[in-house]
Amino acid sequence: MTLVMRLSRPLRSRTLGMLIVRRLLLVPLVLFAVVTIVFFAMRLIPGSPATTLGVAGTEGLSSKQIQENIDALTKTLGLDRPLLEQFGTYLLAVSRLDLGYSFFGSNSVVSLLKNTLPATIELVFTAMIIAVILGVVTGVVAAMRRGKALDSIILAFATVSFSLPWFALGVLGIIVFSVQLGWLPVLGRLPTSLGYQPTTNFVLLDAILQNRPDLVLPWIEHLILPALTLAISMAGFITRMVRASVLEVLGDDFIRTARMKGLDEWHIMSGHVLRNSSLPVVTVLGLQFGSLLGGSVITETVFSYPGVGNLLVSAVNQHDYLLVQGAVFAVALLFILTNVVVDILYYVLDPRLRKA
């Protein structure tokens, strides 16, 4: 017994580190899967990018010229090679972080992503923070007012929130807060008049690095409405999760013990109840992050926000095939890494999971 305990103690403390390492080792594997799926999806779906690209904007050309156009593109894109050879070439290039060039303006895909990815990360994570705050507050309030009118209203909002179309929410938000009330700017990330020269392209970080405190307020003003638009769908899930887990925990023995010890309600709520609700919240963050990323594509378009989503949409509209592939790759990378963080958070928050 004692021997087992002594042996298991250092083992357990090592397990968390081991688990994290093991989880991180999975990343390249998952990335490989994503690259494979994107690659084959783009080739197995009927219709070749060369055809779409070759036909675009060719009104007035003869069908022979169009065919030549398509053939030339097929060759440039390497689509005439055997599928496996194409895949090999693509994998090699990706591993060197060479995602090719945009057909328009001949910028490299990687440099375009470098310019846009930070903006998207700022947007998505601000949305997550807003969603957590909104969701936890409404969830706790609903649980404490269980069965009352306020509870029903919050639950009704939580029910509809996840399917609200982002574009409609976004434009209506612009009309109310920017056009009618004039509180917030209509679009963009920062006004050009500020003369912002990106170093890392994370505005908050750059504001510190470049000693430009004047950047912060306009940045927040531009970010708040798109982030809120995105956050609402996620907040609804969190509200429901928090409400349920608070109600569940409130009936537990340790809460009764805490009450008997004379702890006031605020301490019980913050120290005991909410700590137990953190797990379902993290679960929602992980599960809903993909949907949040999808929503960011539309939200960025609504607000002309210069992120990856905006880049992706214009790339698809211009049939800029390599840029599409690269943008999807970047978004998938963000998705995977966030899920890794969520999984690690999970292990940290719930020791029981480490055994599994």
Added chain:
Amino acid sequence: MRVTQPSDSVPLSLRSLAARRFGAVSWVGFAAWIIVIAFLLLAVFGPLFIATDPLRQTPGALLPIGSPGHPLGTDNLGRDELSRLVHGARPLIGIALLSTLFAALIGTTIGLIAGYSGGWIDQLLMRTTDLVLAFPSLLLIILLVSVTGAGPFPLVTGITVAMAPSFARLVRALCAREMARDYVTSATLAGTRAPRIMLVEILPNLTGPLLVQVMTTISVAAGFSAGMSYIGLGIQPPQPDWGYMVQAAQQFIYSQPSLIILPATCTLLFVVACNFVGDDLRDRFDLRRDL
């Protein structure tokens, strides 16, 4: 738990069921049903009653609401906004309904087979489903459209592929639960063939949760469809579509916000109403389980 009385014949219990259901109707649920039905009627019959062509350009561009001949004004090309709004209901609702139908058919089939078979078939089907589900749905749709080109057909395909896994998961879980029930065992012992057990014995017992899922999916699919049209990858102009109408009107956000507010609110209203109908159905089916 109520003991079934001899007088409780089928029509009578149905009537009491209906009475109970109507008694339990919340005004939100009721309003949601009315709105959804109104939108469906609008999509099907609306265009028949609007004489104005949604594509006809008149000299008066950007006329305000209440202009003679154009009750909701005109857009920047002088096209009648009311007519465009009514005609725009069809593609949005049509695509939402069609993709939900296909997603439900495919997903239910996969779920039934996985839940009924168990073992490696179950594993294979469900892991594939998880794979699709793990990929952000909107990105999946955009990826598909980027290769095939925009249009209603790729849109329906994309939304179907993105939505089918949720159905598969739901049906598989429900079906696995039903497999433990006596009626399935007795049907199996009676020598009923597998497809018949799945479709005639098990499927009818999944109606409630499936209907709820259908309404939720319609609501999400409508949002996706309009959203894709908004970013220019869905329904292509000149076909009027609410999503595209919002996008085209955004440059007139100061001069004529009604061109944005009307289609955006219509989309929002339809999506929210569908969702509340799903919620209402959920309540009703829970009620039936208690009876």
